[in-house]
Amino acid sequence: MDIISQLQEQVNTIAMLALNTFGTLQRDAPPVRLSPDYPEPPATNPSEETVNVAEQSKAMSAALVQAAKKFDMLVAALPLSGEDAQLKRIAELQAENEAVGLELEKQLEAAELELKMVQELFNQAADNCLNLKKPD
């Protein structure tokens, strides 16, 4: 895939990762204590869930930072050059293309001429052969 499309895909990936991170955290976060007046929420003991949330958040934030680093790397790999430089190069290439095209045409014409001559010669030679070998 060309690099601009890769960059666009990477931007979309970063957006998706951020979305997933916040969504998962909001869905899985344990209840939080609002004020010292309210009683402590009942300590339900699926302790593996709390551990999971901590690990997940670490993993997801690592993935986010990783995606951002990849974006930076792709940006560094962009082969950019000025528009004028490109237009100049295109004009040069067009001129060279014309010249090479003319030479190709010339060679082609000369080759076709030679082909015709050789065919003529061949016809004459064949005729002479036929005339020499008269059936008797």
Place this chain on the structure above:
Amino acid sequence: MTTATSSSYPPPPPYYRLYKDYERDPASAPDPPPPIQGAFPLFGATYTTDVVLPTLEDQGVRQLYPKGPNIDIKKELRSLNRELQLHILELADILVERPSQYARKVEDISLIFKNMHHLLNSLRPHQARATLIHILERQIQRRKQAVEDIKKRREEARRLLKESLQIVDGQLR
């Protein structure tokens, strides 16, 4: 009910009558109209033939990176990336401290994304020119190769002719 359905679609345009004698006399029919240039309406919507990327202001989106003819796109993309990371972090912080004020932050993040995509889209004409350069270079290379091939074959043919001439001469003597 049938009148309603029959009048809701317009009839096809009546141009077919102009081509009644086309088989006998092709010149009697009018030429097709030339291709349209510029803007044209189609089924109530306006379309345009010269395709240009609309600026962010046209879409009502604030432009975060500096305007002007020559900007360093790589630098702008990198700084937008940093801004994005910072905003995501701030969003996480807001969700912890002041959860009801998330909307503004989310809007900011989407603004940054729109700017990034617009910058990337503005690179496409550059890519098109680079593709053109690549195509021209390949074509020049192929043409040069063809010239070399033709020269080689001509040489070969001339050599064969000379050889056969020598053989024929040898046989005559």
